Amino acid sequence: MLGRTLREVSAALKQGQITPTELCQKCLSLIKKTKFLNAYITVSEDVALKQAEESEERYKKGYVPPYNATVVQKLLDQGALLMGKTNLDEFAMGSGSTDGVFGPVKNPWSYSKQYREKRKQKPHGENEETNWLIAGGSSGGSAAAVSAFTCFAALGSDTGGSTRNPAAHCGVVGLKPSYGLVSRHGLIPLVNSMDVPGILTRCVDDAATVLGVLAGHDCKDSTTVQDPVQSFILPSLTDVSKLCIGIPKEYLVPELSSEVQSLWSKAAKLFESEGAKVIEVSLPHTSYSIVCYLVLCTSEVASNMARFDGLEYGHRCDIKVSTEAMYAATRREGFNDVVRGRILSGNFFILKENYENYFIKAQKVRRLIANDFVNVFNSGVDVLLTPTTLSEAVPYMEFIKEDNRTRSAQGDIFTQAVNMAGLPAVSVPMALSSQGLPVGLQFIGRAFCDQQLLTVAKWFEKQVQFPVIQLQEIMGDCSSVFENDLASVSLKQ
C-alpha cells in the first residue's frame, strides 16, 4: 500500500480497501523503523492520527448531496446562514424522532424550569437522564433546534403531520403550506402526492416570512402551481367578527387527553367571546383517514424507496454474486425495521391481486376525505380549529413501549387528513399543561389561503401569550437570549 501512487491510494481509501487510520499507522510504523535515516526532525504522531480519525468520519458520511434542495437554495439566496442538518426519524417515518440512525431527539422542555418544577419528585436525581421526553416527529430535530433557541427557523417535512406534531410537543409554530405552494425539489420523497416542506419558527410572523421566501413556482418541481405569488405579510387582525371557525366533531376522540380537550374548548370560546362565529362541523370520513394513509403511504414508499439500491450513492453491501443479492443485502443493512416494514406492506398492497381492493380503494376514500373538507369550507367556514396531538409530549421510555406504526397512527390522527386534502395547516402553541409542557392547537385553512390561515393564527398567538421556555439552568448565563426589548425595535418593511 505504501508503495502505491497518490491516486491509487486515494481510490483504495474511497473503496474502503484500507481506512485512513490504518494507512496512517502503517506510515507511522515505517517512520519509526527508518528512524536511522534521520529524515524527520519531528513526528507529529498525535496530530496525524487525529486527522486520520477526522478523515474516517468524512468517508463514513458517505452521501454528500451534489445539489441543494430548492427550499434550501432559496433561503441561502436570501442570506440565511445554514447552521446544520437536523435529526429526524429515518426517512421521516415516525412521530417521535426516535427511529433515526443518529439516535433519538430529546425535547428541550424535558430540561425546562417549567417542567422540572412540576415534577418535584427528585429535582436533581438520577431519573432525569432517563426520563426525558420525546420531541415528536418526524421532524423532531428541527423543532427542538428552534425551541432551544439555537436557530431562528428550521425546515422540516410534512406528509402526515411530521412538522406540526413536533411543533406542538416542543412549543413552537409548525406550518404545513398548501400542497403545490412550495417546491419539493430536493425533498426526499415519501408520498409524492402529500409531501410538503414544513417550516418551524418561534412565532407565526416568522413562519410567514419564511413562507414568503420559499413559496412560488419552481420549474424543477412540476407539482408547484404557477399562480403569481401572493404577499405573506400578515395584517394584525383586531376584528374577528367576520370570521367563521369550524370545530370538526369527529376530532373529539376518546383518546384525546382531557387537558388538550379543555384547551381546545377554551380556544373556541375565546374566538366566540371576541365576536367570531364558531360552529360545529362534520368531516364524516375522518376515522378512515389513518387507514387510508396506511395504504397510500406504504404503497408510495414501496416505490420511492426502490431507488436506494447502493449503486449510485449511499450505503453499499460488499456482495458480488448478483445485482439482486447486492441490492437485497444493502437494503437490509441500510434500512431500519420501520422502513423495511413499510416497504413490505406497501408491496403487499400493490400486488396485482390487491391493487384494486387496497390501493385504488384507498385513493377513492382519499377523494371522500378531501371532499369532506371542501364541503365544510363551502358552507362558509374560514378556518378549522382542532387539537394537534392527543396529549403533551410523553417520556421516551413510555413512547417506545408501542411499535412505530401504532405510535404514528396516534401521533398523526389530527394532522394526517390535512395532507390527504393538500390543505395548509399550522400548529400554534397555546398553553402549558399541568405538567408544565406545551400543548399546541391546529388551524386548517382553505387551499392556497395560507395568508388568511396565518393571519388567524397570529391573532390567536397574540391572545394566548404562550410562555417562553426557561432553559437557564442548562444554558448557564444566557441572559442575552431572554432579553425582551424587541418592543422598541421598529421593523422596516
Added chain:
Amino acid sequence: VVEHLERLALVDFGGPEAVARLERAVAVADRLRAVDTDGVQPLESVLEDRCLYLRSDNVVEGNCAEELLRNSHRVVEEYFVAPPGNISLPKLDEQEPFSPS
C-alpha cells in the same frame, strides 16, 4: 406471499415479528371495505384540476458526472460498477442463513 414480497421489495422480513406486523397492517387496511365508494373516482393528486407545468425541452444544466460519481462506492472511470445482473435471488430454502451484522 412472504417470499414473493421479499423478492419484489428486495428487502427481507428478518423474522416472524415482521410478518406479524404486516398481518396487523393488513387487518387495519381491511377496514376500508366499510366505506361506500360506489361511483367515486380515485384521487391521484389534489392538483388534478390544474394543468401540469411542462418546461421547454432545452438542456440548461448537467455535466456534473464527477460530482455524481463521487457518491458511489464502486466506480471505474465513468461507470458505476454493479455485480452481474439477471441472476435471481436463491429460493428461501436454498439461501444460506443470514447472520445480522
